[in-house]
Amino acid sequence: MPSARPRLLYVTDLAYPARGRRYGDEDVFLTSRLRDRFDLALCHPKDAAALMDGFDAVVVRNSGPVLGYRTEYDAFRARALETGTLVYNPLTGKADMAGKGYLLDLTEAGLPVIPTVDRAEDLHRLPAVDRYVVKPAYGADSLGLRTVPASRAAEAPVADGSVLVQPHIxxxxxxxxxxxxxxxxxxxxxxxxxxxxxxxxxxxxxxxxxxxxxxxxxxxxxxxxxxxxxxxxxxxxxxxxxxxDLNPYLSLDVLPEEEQDAFVGTLTASLSRFVLAGALAPA
Incomplete structure (x- = not known):
């Protein structure tokens, strides 16, 4: 059973220079409020694998694009899965947590998503437009994203599936x-x-x-x-x-104070349930 005050390792990059957002401010606010219920320690995502032992759960928040620390993130995932460490969000996410390949699956399923392909021979499946958006399959925060004219769209896909192409909408x-x-x-x-x-x-x-x-x-x-x-x-x-589903920025500063309070209460309750459920789960 977790202690009366569960111990959380809160993963964040307080200094990440996000365009139009202040990661550090949001996480300083959230941790200041979560401390009412939890014992907290903050760490950079590159340090998470080394520091995660001894905590009831690891909370991944504004940790920045994984492209900036791919090796350390893979080590963190492997260590958490090996030891059964509770990670919030859980590492079973099928969306951005696993790269942007899910956009291909959603396109194939006919769901309401911007149509996406990753092979030149599939470009005919996209709407005919003047420009296309090319993005890395493991990108985030617009890193590596570019717009190309239709005449160059076929140059973008590569054999390893690391690049996705979408119509510019x-x-x-x-x-x-x-x-x-x-x-x-x-x-x-x-x-x-x-x-x-x-x-x-x-x-x-x-x-x-x-x-x-x-x-x-x-x-x-x-x-x-x-x-x-x-x-x-x-x-x-x-x-x-x-x-x-990995580390979504919440833009809490846009909300009025009462809605910020409501969100903190909901998050606190969710984390409490998550830690308790993990403690009660069979080994």
Whole structure:
């Protein structure tokens, strides 16, 4: 059984220079509040594998793109799986946690996602547009993302599947839906397509939530924080941009104080249940 005050190793890169976001501020705020219920230690993602022993769970938060520490992240995953360490979010996520290859699976399944291929011979399956977006399969935070004219789209895919190609889509706005476990918490949107991180509260409709929840159900994570990022096309439909299930930034500073408090309460309860369930699970 965990102690009365479970011990959490909180993984974050407080100094990561995220464009339009302040990772450090968000995690300083969250840890200051979580300390009411948990004993906490913060560490950089490169140090997580070495420090994880002796904690009831490891919480991965604003740890930055894995591309910056791939070797250390793989060692952390391997160590956690070997020792049965509880990791929040659990390492069973099928979305961004495992790279962006899931966009291929969702495209193949006909789900409402920006169509995605990774082979030149499959480019005919994408809508015919003037420009295409090329992104690394293990990218994040727009690292390595570029836009190419249609005449060069066939040059992008490589044999090892490390590059994905999507049509460049004009859209009205981007909108993100935030979940803790399976429960919807809030939504934010960027009214200006040119400024992804100038966010405002968004009142989600029943249809919006049905869209977002479909991807949460598909991932089947059970515990943790997930962010469903979508764009609304000029025709009014939502298409998935990405399902962030590793370390989604929460933009808590955009929320009014009472909604911040509500989120902290929900997260605290989720973490408490997660640690208790892990302690009670058969070895």
């Amino acid at each position: 004009d859209f009205v706005h981007e909108v993100s839906f935030y979940f803790v476990d399976d429960d919807f918490q809030y939504a934010l949107y960027a009214p200006d397509p040119r400024d992804r991180w100038e966010l405002k509260p968004y009142r989600a409709t029943a249809a919006d939530l049905e869209f977002a929840r479909g991807f949460i159900d598909w991932n089947g994570l059970g515990h943790g924080i997930q962010r469903v990022d979508a764009c609304r096309t000029l025709q009014g439909e939502l298409l998935l941009v990405e399902l962030e």
